[in-house]
Amino acid sequence: MIESFGILASMLEKVGLAALVILSYRAILRSRWPDLWAGPAIGVLFSLGAAITMIDPLVIGPGIVVDIRVVMVGLAALFGGLWAALIACVVAVAVRIFIGGAGVLPGTVSIVVAALIALAFVRIRGSRRDLGNLALLGLAISLSLSSVLLMPFDFVVNTAAKSLPALIVRNVLGTMILGYLLAMEERREAEHKTFKQLAERDALTGLSNRRALEVLERRNPNQETPELFCVIMFDLDHFKTVNDTHGHSCGDVVLARFAEIISRRIRGSDLVVRYGGEEFCVILNDALLSNAARIAEDIRGQLAAEDFANGVTVTVSAGVAQSSENEPSVYTVIKNADKALYEAKRNGRNRVEIHTE
Structure with a gap:
């Protein structure tokens, strides 16, 4: 024993x-x-x-x-x-x-x-x-x-x-x-x-949230030969009116559908971020400014042609900017794309503008 x-x-x-x-x-x-x-x-x-x-x-x-x-x-x-x-x-x-x-x-x-x-x-x-x-x-x-x-x-x-x-x-x-x-x-x-x-994803659209941009910024420090990229900033036109008139459930459907339209149009190597309430940010790796503008225009056109319930239609404005050797920061390019976005809004909305110095 x-x-x-x-x-x-x-x-x-x-x-x-x-x-x-x-x-x-x-x-x-x-x-x-x-x-x-x-x-x-x-x-x-x-x-x-x-x-x-x-x-x-x-x-x-x-x-x-x-x-x-x-x-x-x-x-x-x-x-x-x-x-x-x-x-x-x-x-x-x-x-x-x-x-x-x-x-x-x-x-x-x-x-x-x-x-x-x-x-x-x-x-x-x-x-x-x-x-x-x-x-x-x-x-x-x-x-x-x-x-x-x-x-x-x-x-x-x-x-x-x-x-x-x-x-x-x-x-x-x-x-x-x-x-x-x-x-x-x-x-x-x-x-x-x-x-x-949950911390890195938007629950409604399934897209990355702004934390992903912080990770991307850390991965792209000021290098001697930084990789060029383009940024597209989208903002749904008069989205508050959609929520107020048709309800937040309709607004959620619009956001989810727009996220799907963007995701289907870009490559797997690119990044889509829900930047704010009705703002979306797209990072296009190794892309020319002209190609980024064409992608933004395609997405704008697809959303404008979309017919939601009760005959609701929604448009979107977009601003496009490209990085440079002097401006490799993601946030700097986003700021430039945001300037172009507001230019699109001032020029009547439902359009794409390109940032130029």
Whole structure:
């Protein structure tokens, strides 16, 4: 009985040490790697975790060691899928063979069996990370303990049988503790991404808000050879009248539709920002002033031809400006485009004006 508690205490200590894996897992979640590489990266992470726990294992007999390698392999399958489980399994097997001893064969078999059981478990139960599912996963991978039958009979009866309850509890608690902490990191990261998206996106139109311009300005410092770009500033004509006459719901439809018209006309490399209530800013990368003016005119014409509910029609005025080597700042060009926009308004609205020095 005392021996079982000793095994359990030692394994819980390893769980605490292995929890450092969480820091690396957070880095993977916050990286910009394609999804194709997320699984292998998680596999490498859990394989390193398995190797770390195998460096200083609990020795219960000559060449017979126990650790939480199967927990790492099981969690690799749950959090990273097939490739993660495969990588963790291969590395853990390699480390176990390198360590050597009388338990090499059953140790290797237990790792492979744990990986297969974990993958089958995820296939059947899904990738839920709640405590109940984690506990079931811990119980499932404990079936890998059957590999001890490959050991001599007297060892199985006198040593392994006594340690079996503690080893099962080790697997369950290890999977629950590490799995729950990793799941918490996932939830935090998901909330972080959601809040970040809400902070950077306009809820009505789905376009970027003015924060995107701050990011763009930081990415375009005063360089020796700055990349030239154009800015189009749009302002819906008499939009307050639309809201007052037909209601804000109609105004929202107009804003959403105008955002759609702009998005369909520009390239994927360009940026559309809802600059204010009815103001929109378009950043055209590597564009000539004449091309930017033509795009603005096309967008103006499309909106003017749009027929909203109850025969409502809306027009838009636009101002266009281009950056220069002397004026590489986004905000400077926006200011120039804004001057051209007000010129368009003074000249009767529903038109495009180009900023000239």
